[in-house]
Amino acid sequence: MIDEKIFIVAFVENWEIFKTYKEIIKINNEQVNDYRFLIKEKKFSKVNEDNLLNEITTLNNKLSNTKRELIKKNKKLEKMATKDQLTNAFNRRYFYEKIKEEIKRSKRLNYNITLVMIDLDNFKKVNDTLGHDKGDELLKNFTKVCSDNLRKDFDYIFRFGGDEFLILLTNCDEKLADKIIKRINNEFKRFTEISSISYGRIKLPLNNDIEIERYIKIADKRMYEQKNKKK
DSSP states (O other): HHHHHHHHHHHHHHHHHHHHHHHHHHHHHHHHHHHHHHHTOOOOOHHHHHHHHHHHHHHHHHHHHHHHHHHHHHHHHHHHBBBOOTTTTHHHHHHHHHHHHHHHHHHHHTTOOOEEEETTTTTHHHHHHHHHHHHHHHHHHHHHHHHHHHHHHEEEEEEETTEEEEEEESSOHHHHHHHHHHHHHHHHHHSSOOOEEEEHHHHHHHHOSOOOOHHHHHHHHHHHHHHHHTO
């Protein structure tokens, strides 16, 4: 809910900058048109010409500054729309956009996609015994471990909520996925003696009209089966 409110505030702020940018463009275009008309009609003195040129230069500078600010705000807005604010993992909303792109690409290039659902073991115990700050730190450490062990622009980690994450592995079958997750788990254990991970994975078919929720549920079920075996 907090992320949603922050996103709305940022969007409104961005929209105000965009309106200012459009207004400056309009004024700038009007000034240029006036200048062209006066040149054509030869109805202005050298002083008026210099003044008008100075106004146009000032507006152009203001236009450039506003454009840079707009680009900066757009990048910030894009990040807020796709990233989890605590861990900097991608958020659940963005997963449903990204998976559509990756499914199309996998069909075109004929490679596998594997989804891995992950839950941090004993996360509640970490919060209860060490405090929520330590719990937040653990979530951030886990995300960093994943990011360090995933291929940039090929694999993606998404925070689905709480201590549950989904990893999207492209051009990867289940056997390779097991190796990747084992490596992540071993490195993650260096940050904690209490927690480890449980996971479930599923390779997506290359068929048309994949019901993605069905496969997420399968991976989720396998993850909880593994988790229950540890109890």
